[in-house]
Amino acid sequence: MRLVGEGINPKTVKRIALQGGFSSLDTIENVEQDDDLNDIVVLFIGTLDENHLLMELKKPRKACVELVSEYDDLSEKDIAFLTANDLTLAVRTETAVKVPISHVFATAILERLKVSQDQAIDLETVLHEAIFNAILHGNLEIESHGEDAPNYFQLLEEKVSNPSFGNRKIYASAKWDHEELLITVCDEGKGFSLNQDFYKDIMSEGYSGRGLYLIQALSDSFTLGKDGRSIEMRFRRS
């Protein structure tokens, strides 16, 4: 993989690349759009807006990773996601709340894969619900929202601005072959256990609890990770 920085000192990028055993680029400008290696990882610091993030996930990039500071290295978890997937977006929770990263990541997938319009709609919806769960129940450790938690948004804002929660990462990654698209969303919270009642929530008219139902209804299958911090969602390609 080749690392390149966005708004980061090139020396920092070189240090991170050396530490991880990768190469580095001073700039991506000289890399042609038809570069078929698709191995460029963009590192950035500080929340980018939606259009900027969309740009940083375009081909021939394979990943975009937000660092908390110039003193960061890529973590083992970062490297595991980068090497195991065709496309990865890893951002701090604060960025995931401010920027519609489900739209950004779905757009990046659709730049690389042809899917039907209906499947594109379902893909972004499922991705968003998984990221919403990862933000709220995962990294921010907020159990509920809706009528039973009318101050939830205030709590969300408070926790996002607290670095010990706001700097936790959300990972969205995708890999695919001719038969299947596999999307994984992962957080750094305490772990989420599946609510056994979630199948009946859909007709209960409760104010929350529909996220996993939508994931189940709109993906071909999904699996929750054993540690409760990840979810894998599969779409058949046909």
Added chain:
Amino acid sequence: MQFELKSAANSQELWLTGRFTFTDYASFRKLVGEVVETRVPKIVVDLSRVDFMDSAALGMLLLARDEASRRNQSLILRGAKGQVKRVLEVARFDSMFVMEN
């Protein structure tokens, strides 16, 4: 998400634009509180300009419907299309709300 309120003879129309998601919770609830206090018999939530909606937004619509109901007001969803229509259908909101095209 942007909001716009339009008044008619016996109704208030709440026009939403953009993405309607969990980050809109506080502003949407505040707006609904203001609309239901007008005591009009009918509230229309126009979704024709909404291009994405999540499960938190579904919960917000149910909250709005129930707040309206407590004041004997009806709440109607109008103009859903694309992803918004898909999510409302999958969540069976057609059996929980009056929906208009």
